[in-house]
Amino acid sequence: MTEPCWWSLERPSGVAAADHDGDGIVDLFVCVFGRNMDVQPRPGVDRLLRGLGDGSFEDVSDSVGTVEDRTGQCFQASWLDVDGDDQLEVHVANDYGDWGPRNRLYAATGDDPWAMEDVADALGVAARVDSMGAAVGDIDGDGGLEIAVSDTEHRILLQSYDAISETYIDVSTAWGAIPPSEPAHDASWAMIMEDLDDDGDLDLLSTWGYPHWLPDDPKRTVQHNSLLLWNGQSFTDASEMLLCDRPGYSWHGAMAGDIDRDGALDVVLTSNIGPLCILRGTP
Known part of the structure; x- marks a missing residue:
C-alpha cells in the first residue's frame, strides 16, 4: 500500500506474514476485527496484501473469496500448507463464532496463487467457536498439520488433518487437549x-484470563495458564511447570523464542492486569 491507510481499517487485530506466491517477497494477511458484536455489530473486512519488494504492498483482497467471506471478527490468521503441494493456504480464526462468523480457510483453486476461495467447509475447519489465538504445526509427526485454536468458552479446539479423508477432524478430547475444570479455565487467549x-x-x-476484570473481581483469582506436553500419543498436563502463573492476573499474550x-x-507472557512474566528454558 503506497499511501497510509491503516487507520481506515476499524481495529486491525492481527497479521500473518509469508511469501505466498514464491517470489521471495513477504506478503501479509491482515485481520480486521471491527466493533464488538455485543456492543454494536460491525464486523471488519480482512485484507490480503501482496508485497511489491520496495516496502509497499498492493491490496489484492478482492481475489480472496467474497467480501462476505472476509467479513468477520478475526484475531489471528495463520499460513499453512494443508496438502503438502508447496502452495500456501491461510486459516482465519474468527471470534463470536457461536452465533456470528465461523472460521475460514482460503486456498488457491487453480494455478493462480492469488485466486483463493474459502474451503473451510470442505476441509472440516469451519468451526463456530469464539476464536482468540491459533497455532499450526505437525504435533504427531505424521506429515499432516494440526490447527490449535484458543477459545473464550472454556475450551481448546484441536483439529488434525486426516490424509485418508483429506479433511480435518476434531481430536481435542482424544488427544487430551482439554483444560481441567479446577482450577478454572474460562477464557483462553x-x-x-x-x-x-x-x-x-x-x-x-x-x-487464560478475562480482559476487563476489576481489581476486586473474584474471578481474577482462579485463572491459570495451560501447558500441555505431547507424549507421543496424547498430551500430559504440565501446567505446574509455569512457575510465574500467578492467580489473579489476566494473562493474554504469549511468545516463545531463545x-x-x-x-x-x-516464553514471555503478558498480562492485562500486572507485569509480564518471562519463563527461562534450560538446555
Missing part, C-alpha cells in the same frame, strides 16, 4: 505450539 520440553515434538501453551541464545526456548 494466546496459543503457542512449540517444542517446549526439548524432546523433539510439539507442545501447546495457552494463556532470548538468551542458550539453545533452549524461553
Whole structure:
C-alpha cells in the first residue's frame, strides 16, 4: 500500500506474514476485527496484501473469496500448507463464532496463487467457536498439520488433518487437549505450539484470563495458564511447570523464542492486569 491507510481499517487485530506466491517477497494477511458484536455489530473486512519488494504492498483482497467471506471478527490468521503441494493456504480464526462468523480457510483453486476461495467447509475447519489465538504445526509427526485454536468458552479446539479423508477432524478430547475444570479455565487467549520440553515434538501453551476484570473481581483469582506436553500419543498436563502463573492476573499474550541464545526456548507472557512474566528454558 503506497499511501497510509491503516487507520481506515476499524481495529486491525492481527497479521500473518509469508511469501505466498514464491517470489521471495513477504506478503501479509491482515485481520480486521471491527466493533464488538455485543456492543454494536460491525464486523471488519480482512485484507490480503501482496508485497511489491520496495516496502509497499498492493491490496489484492478482492481475489480472496467474497467480501462476505472476509467479513468477520478475526484475531489471528495463520499460513499453512494443508496438502503438502508447496502452495500456501491461510486459516482465519474468527471470534463470536457461536452465533456470528465461523472460521475460514482460503486456498488457491487453480494455478493462480492469488485466486483463493474459502474451503473451510470442505476441509472440516469451519468451526463456530469464539476464536482468540491459533497455532499450526505437525504435533504427531505424521506429515499432516494440526490447527490449535484458543477459545473464550472454556475450551481448546484441536483439529488434525486426516490424509485418508483429506479433511480435518476434531481430536481435542482424544488427544487430551482439554483444560481441567479446577482450577478454572474460562477464557483462553494466546496459543503457542512449540517444542517446549526439548524432546523433539510439539507442545501447546495457552494463556487464560478475562480482559476487563476489576481489581476486586473474584474471578481474577482462579485463572491459570495451560501447558500441555505431547507424549507421543496424547498430551500430559504440565501446567505446574509455569512457575510465574500467578492467580489473579489476566494473562493474554504469549511468545516463545531463545532470548538468551542458550539453545533452549524461553516464553514471555503478558498480562492485562500486572507485569509480564518471562519463563527461562534450560538446555
